[in-house]
Amino acid sequence: MSAFDKIIGYKQAKHELAQIADTLKNGEVYKALxxxxxxxxxxxxxxxxxxxxxxxxxxxxxxx
Ligand SMILES: Nc1ncnc2c1ncn2[C@@H]1O[C@H](COP(=O)(O)OP(=O)(O)OP(=O)(O)O)[C@@H](O)[C@H]1O
Ligand SMILES: [Mg+2]
Incomplete structure (x- = not known):
């Protein structure tokens, strides 16, 4: 269950927001990359x- 499940539609926008959320959650992993x-x-x-x-x-x- 993701917070983005509350949003109806906007598949592409949700995907992009989920990617951004992931970079915010796992900053060190992304920084290494x-x-x-x-x-x-x-x-x-x-x-x-x-x-x-x-x-x-x-x-x-x-x-x-
Ligand atoms: N795609 C959606 N899925 C689920 N709920 C939605 C969706 N779009 C709007 N809503 C609901 O409609 C209401 C208005 O949405 P919201 O306040 O996010 O709009 P907004 O784009 O920020 O508007 P404004 O430009 O006036 O600030 C909220 O209760 C929100 O949860
Ligand atoms: Mg608003």
């Missing part, structure tokens, strides 16, 4: 399409 976490993320879309929900899920999943 020369991969860094993004320092910021911009979600855009009309009101009510789930941007805040996605941000909340990213926080939950990454533990930040």
């Amino acid at each position: 020369g991969v860094s976490s993004p320092r910021g993320l911009l979600l855009h879309g009309v009101p009510g399409v789930g941007k805040s929900l996605m941000a909340q899920c990213l926080i939950e999943e990454s533990g930040r």
Whole structure:
């Protein structure tokens, strides 16, 4: 069960957010591979399409 399961649809966006969450959770592993976490993320879309929900899920999943 992933925090992202709360989001209906947006398969590609969820996949990308899950990858970012993984870099945040396992920073040392990625650092050894020369991969860094993004320092910021911009979600855009009309009101009510789930941007805040996605941000909340990213926080939950990454533990930040
Ligand atoms: N894809 C989705 N899956 C599940 N719930 C959703 C989805 N999109 C929106 N919701 C629900 O609809 C409501 C509005 O979503 P949210 O607040 O995330 O929108 P927003 O894009 O941040 O809007 P705004 O631009 O006004 O800030 C929330 O209760 C959210 O959980
Ligand atoms: Mg919002």
